[in-house]
Amino acid sequence: MMKSGSIWALGAMSGTSLDGVDAALVLTDGHRIEAFGDTAYRPYSEDESIVIRAAFGQWPGGPGVSAAARVIEAAHAEVMASLAADAELVGFHGQTLAHDPGGRRTHQAGDGARLAELLNRPVAWDFRSADMHLGGQGAPLAPFFHFACARWMNARAPLVFLNLGGVGNLTWVDPTQPAPEVPGACLAFDTGPANAPVNDLMVMRLGLSYDSAGRIAADGKVDRGVIARFLDHPYFLKMPPKSLDRNDFHGLLDMVADLSDADAAATLTCAAAVAVGLAADHFPLPPERILVTGGGRHNVTLMAMLDDELDAPVSPVEEVGLDGDMLEAQAFAYLAVRVARGMPTSCPTTTGVGAAVGGGLINYPPAIEI
Ligand SMILES: Nc1ncnc2c1ncn2[C@@H]1O[C@H](COP(=O)(O)OP(=O)(O)OP(=O)(O)O)[C@@H](O)[C@H]1O
Numbered sequence: 001m002m003k004s005g006s007i008w009a010l011g012a013m014s015g016t017s018l019d020g021v022d023a024a025l026v027l028t029d030g031h032r033i034e035a036f037g038d039t040a041y042r043p044y045s046e047d048e049s050i051v052i053r054a055a056f057g058q059w060p061g062g063p064g065v066s067a068a069a070r071v072i073e074a075a076h077a078e079v080m081a082s083l084a085a086d087a088e089l090v091g092f093h094g095q096t097l098a099h100d101p102g103g104r105r106t107h108q109a110g111d112g113a114r115l116a117e118l119l120n121r122p123v124a125w126d127f128r129s130a131d132m133h134l135g136g137q138g139a140p141l142a143p144f145f146h147f148a149c150a151r152w153m154n155a156r157a158p159l160v161f162l163n164l165g166g167v168g169n170l171t172w173v174d175p176t177q178p179a180p181e182v183p184g185a186c187l188a189f190d191t192g193p194a195n196a197p198v199n200d201l202m203v204m205r206l207g208l209s210y211d212s213a214g215r216i217a218a219d220g221k222v223d224r225g226v227i228a229r230f231l232d233h234p235y236f237l238k239m240p241p242k243s244l245d246r247n248d249f250h251g252l253l254d255m256v257a258d259l260s261d262a263d264a265a266a267t268l269t270c271a272a273a274v275a276v277g278l279a280a281d282h283f284p285l286p287p288e289r290i291l292v293t294g295g296g297r298h299n300v301t302l303m304a305m306l307d308d309e310l311d312a313p314v315s316p317v318e319e320v321g322l323d324g325d326m327l328e329a330q331a332f333a334y335l336a337v338r339v340a341r342g343m344p345t346s347c348p349t350t351t352g353v354g355a356a357v358g359g360g361l362i363n364y365p366p367a368i369e370i
């Protein structure tokens with residue numbers, strides 16, 4: 001018989017910026033967040049990053065995919081090992097190598113069965129495929145968790161969670177609705193590129209992995225002509241829900257090729273903020289506040305530009321007691337419990353799927369023989 005009370009679940013996420021694996025414990029019954037527990041982070045080594053990057057853009061069976069999957073599984077097992085002892089269930093997102101919503105396919109490398117064996121815990125994984133098979137974008141999946149976070153913080157009016165990772169994505173939530181899958185409770189979509197283009201610029205020109213605190217961008221001047229051309233991208237004409245692959249805006253770097261380092265950084269940072277500004281046109285009602293999560297919240301220049309673009313107050317999620325480095329890992333802990341209990345993980349207004357759907361597979365560790 002299925003349990004109904006809260007259990008500790010351990011979630012893990014390896015994001016598009018490929019810095020490492022986040023892991024976090026959440027106590028939940030799949031509806032309510034009762035408590036947040038310990039967290040851990042394990043960066044990928046240079047050698048591991050090279051193996052994973054070599055498989056970027058590949059589909060299962062493609063060159064380098066197996067090698068990348070083994071690196072990803074081992075890194076996850078390592079960071080989760082100490083926390084798994086306190087968890088009844090693991091949520092394993094894996095590393096997205098390719099995402100093609102138009103072609104109804106997505107690829108998160110890493111095998112849940114292998115991780116179940118390595119951690120000796122049941123593992124919920126492959127969260128995105130079912131949604132895509134049923135016509136959804138397969139992303140974003142954090143929205144139902146964001147709805148639960150809004151309830152956890154006792155919010156009484158609509159608010160927005162904005163995640164600034166490699167790509168930007170947001171969830172507009174109305175916590176007064178009875179459940180996240182109810183029409184009017186959540187609207188979620190990817191806003192556009194966030195940190196990825198600036199990171200790529202930093203790597204290419206300065207040998208840095210990102211623009212720390214946005215200091216380089218702060219010294220630059222935004223090229224409004226480039227921003228206007230950026231906004232011509234057909235993605236901005238699409239109605240949400242909609243999602244992006246990390247490389248969908250690759251041409252953006254060419255557009256700043258003739259600019260100085262500082263001007264190029266300022267322009268790419270502004271592009272991320274302007275994309276969020278455009279996203280705000282889709283909000284069903286004005287949100288009370290915009291809570292920013294993901295690494296981009298540390299970018300002071302980006303946060304100031306967002307403030308200029310948006311009408312509601314913008315602040316990091318820490319302001320309400322959440323952990324902006326761990327929200328995605330916590331989301332997959334929460335979603336794992338929903339998968340285990342047959343609850344939906346996405347709906348028409350979060351991924352564009354035809355009806356609320358529960359995605360994910362569960363693998364159990366091999367039975368121990370005595
Ligand atoms: N101190 C900082 N100053 C400026 N930018 C920062 C700082 N710390 C992190 N970032 C940016 O945040 C990025 C990492 O963000 P995050 O960890 O949220 O991404 P991710 O989870 O890998 O991506 P996604 O959410 O798209 O999967 C870094 O690559 C960098 O661009």
Ligand SMILES: CC(=O)N[C@H]1[C@@H]2OC[C@@H](O2)[C@@H](O)[C@@H]1O[C@H](C)C(=O)O
Pocket residue numbers: 015016096099106138139140141142143163165166167168169190243244328
């Ligand atoms: C396909 C994929 O891995 N998408 C990620 C990525 O990173 C941010 C954004 O693009 C979001 O759509 C999603 O991750 C978060 C955790 C989500 O599904 O909500």
